[in-house]
Amino acid sequence: MIFKRSRALFEEARKYIPGGVNSPVRAFKSVGGTPIFIKSAKGAYLTDEDGNKYIDYINSWGPMILGHNHTEVVEAVRKQMQNGFSFGTPTELETEIAKLITSFVPNIDKIRMVNSGTEACMSAIRLARGYTSRNKIIKFEGCYHGHSDSFLIKAGSGAATFGNPNSPGVTNGTAKDTLLARYNDIDSVQSLFENNKNEIAAVILEPIAGNMGCVPPKKDFLKQLKLLCKDNQSLLIFDEVMTGFRAKLGGAQDFFNVQADIVTYGKIIGGGMPVGAFAARKEIMDFLSPEGKVYQAGTLSGNPIAMCAGYTTLSILKSDLDIYDRITQTTKILSTELKAIFESAGIQICINQCTSMLTLFFGISEVSNFDDASKADHDMFNKYFHFLLENGIYLPPSGYETWFISDCIKEDEIDKTLTISKKFISSI
Ligand SMILES: *Cc1c(COP(=O)(O)O)cnc(C)c1O
Numbered sequence: 001m002i003f004k005r006s007r008a009l010f011e012e013a014r015k016y017i018p019g020g021v022n023s024p025v026r027a028f029k030s031v032g033g034t035p036i037f038i039k040s041a042k043g044a045y046l047t048d049e050d051g052n053k054y055i056d057y058i059n060s061w062g063p064m065i066l067g068h069n070h071t072e073v074v075e076a077v078r079k080q081m082q083n084g085f086s087f088g089t090p091t092e093l094e095t096e097i098a099k100l101i102t103s104f105v106p107n108i109d110k111i112r113m114v115n116s117g118t119e120a121c122m123s124a125i126r127l128a129r130g131y132t133s134r135n136k137i138i139k140f141e142g143c144y145h146g147h148s149d150s151f152l153i154k155a156g157s158g159a160a161t162f163g164n165p166n167s168p169g170v171t172n173g174t175a176k177d178t179l180l181a182r183y184n185d186i187d188s189v190q191s192l193f194e195n196n197k198n199e200i201a202a203v204i205l206e207p208i209a210g211n212m213g214c215v216p217p218k219k220d221f222l223k224q225l226k227l228l229c230k231d232n233q234s235l236l237i238f239d240e241v242m243t244g245f246r247a248k249l250g251g252a253q254d255f256f257n258v259q260a261d262i263v264t265y266g267k268i269i270g271g272g273m274p275v276g277a278f279a280a281r282k283e284i285m286d287f288l289s290p291e292g293k294v295y296q297a298g299t300l301s302g303n304p305i306a307m308c309a310g311y312t313t314l315s316i317l318k319s320d321l322d323i324y325d326r327i328t329q330t331t332k333i334l335s336t337e338l339k340a341i342f343e344s345a346g347i348q349i350c351i352n353q354c355t356s357m358l359t360l361f362f363g364i365s366e367v368s369n370f371d372d373a374s375k376a377d378h379d380m381f382n383k384y385f386h387f388l389l390e391n392g393i394y395l396p397p398s399g400y401e402t403w404f405i406s407d408c409i410k411e412d413e414i415d416k417t418l419t420i421s422k423k424f425i426s427s428i
Pocket of ligand 1: 115117146206242
């Protein structure tokens with residue numbers, strides 16, 4: 001496969017854009033090599049600037065659950081565009097999408113639209129702090145909630161009870177209010193609650209982790225968290241930016257039957273346009289301005305084109321609920337077959353699969369938290385990544401990421417992925 005034009009475009013991009021990309025993971029730093037520049041996409045496939053075609057297992061990091069360039073969504077957006085791009089006023093469409101989403105999820109009454117998952121999570125913790133009049137939050141190592149300061153925190157060393165900045169530019173003052181727990185380890189959360197009595201505003205997590213690779217919650221972990229939060233008058237925040245409208249129409253809350261106090265959305269909610277949202281029951285949402293005192297705003301929030309793409313995508317999902325069984329089944333087949341292929345070749349592998357998300361972890365038998373994920377053989381993943389790329393299959397360019405299955409990935413795409421994976425094994 002020839003990547004000539006992508007390489008040239010990357011060189012040019014690096015002159016004008018830091019690292020040549022507008023979001024770091026796209027730069028292939030983790031897997032090495034140079035990123036491919038995509039020109040267009042349709043259904044299950046991406047086409048790059050050199051004319052190479054790939055089966056897409058990223059799907060824009062989740063939003064394109066229906067596959068790329070879905071005819072109905074394109075048509076709806078085309079029509080909407082003729083009315084103008086942005087007004088900075090209320091529109092009927094915003095109420096329509098709010099009604100639709102709150103109808104999917106029984107425990108949310110109101111929803112506020114923003115422009116990214118980052119904004120959604122940042123606003124959700126401000127709301128939780130305003131509502132509880134407390135400052136500290138608990139997050140889990142390996143969970144990602146966007147790049148706002150409060151979340152760019154790593155575990156403190158040794159006896160330190162608070163977090164440390166994970167990026168220059170994040171102040172110690174901010175870091176001290178974010179406490180780090182271990183995913184799937186309820187005791188780690190319990191002890192943070194004990195050591196910070198009446199100080200924790202909220203616990204935030206990905207109900208199915210996807211940003212350390214796919215790591216599903218252990219049985220009852222979410223229910224236990226819910227109880228701990230209730231006992232301590234803290235709010236439970238589910239970051240459903242990835243799992244919202246993917247795990248089920250009602251998200252991971254619906255899938256696991258655990259109700260959070262605040263829920264954040266992103267990715268699928270915009271159908272490929274830049275959208276995020278956060279939602280809760282009325283009594284919490286009414287703390288938000290202009291109703292309440294917690295400030296939050298956005299010039300382009302609820303943008304009509306973005307709302308139209310999101311509304312149409314969500315309506316299609318609602319009208320075809322079998323999609324969830326279909327894509328889960330596809331994902332199960334893919335992970336079961338891949339596991340069999342690697343194991344029969346004597347290669348140790350752990351494949352975490354939950355709904356239509358999966359991740360391959362080489363050289364390890366179980367991954368249930370960030371420590372486990374970092375012990376996996378990432379060099380092996382990087383080789384696998386490049387072999388598949390060379391053979392027309394586009395995986396997320398890091399062993400700490402989740403593959404997202406779209407409704408356009410069918411038997412042919414699965415068969416090809418299995419065949420190329422077998423070739424990979426013979427090549428090493
Ligand atoms: C992608 C993601 C975010 C951040 O969303 P952006 O739109 O990239 O700002 C937050 N939380 C989770 C769980 C995500 O997967």
